[in-house]
Amino acid sequence: MIDSTTPLRDTTPSEIRAERRRIAESVQAHRRLLSKRRPFEVSDRRRLNREARERDRAEARHGKALQRIHEKQVKCERSLTGKLNGLDGKRESQERKALAVLRRESVDRALRSTHLTASQVNGIGSGLVRDLAAQGVRTAADFRRVSWGKAPNGKGGEVLYIHRMQGSKVHINGIGEHRGRSLMEWRQAALARAEARAPHELPADQRHRIAEIIENERVRLQG
Known part of the structure; x- marks a missing residue:
């Protein structure tokens, strides 16, 4: 809280102009950032989409590989079971x-x-x-x-x-x-x-x- 008894210092014209320049520079910097935000967001969205597609393809390849391994295992187990069951006949x-x-x-x-x-x-x-x-x-x-x-x-x-x-x-x-x-x-x-x-x-x-x-x-x- 400002003490009413404290005298206010008069602002000089040069200080006012300097403050205006700082404010103008801040506004310009903010505008430059805003102008670059859109391309950045588009590029980042493309990157995320590309990574998502690559992840989906990798998961699909992994799933197919697991399926092939499972099918091969089932086939091998059936073959071994058949051979085991046929041992008595083979004897x-x-x-x-x-x-x-x-x-x-x-x-x-x-x-x-x-x-x-x-x-x-x-x-x-x-x-x-x-x-x-x-x-x-x-x-x-x-x-x-x-x-x-x-x-x-x-x-x-x-x-x-x-x-x-x-x-x-x-x-x-x-x-x-x-x-x-x-x-x-x-x-x-x-x-x-x-x-x-x-x-x-x-x-x-x-x-x-x-x-x-x-x-x-x-x-x-x-x-």
């Missing part, structure tokens, strides 16, 4: 294959040990046994079937051929329909005996090895 399949190999080897050994002799095949004597041996037919494992075909020289009609295991076929003079049938019956009887004696189940050690392989595979997939 059975491997056991069947192993038993088939074991039986085939057993039958092959039995046929190779069944030698062709004159006393075993009706109508085939020692001479024909020697002729067959000369053509590589010594055991029941050396041939698989017989068939009729044109004579080797193309004359004399059809003759009986013996098909060897290697794929080639031979004709033995003196072996026709009757002796060929006897030869095949002898082989079929030997094959039937061999198949009957072949193992019908896997030995315990082989089953254990297969089960161990399957279990190791189960542990790997679960891991």
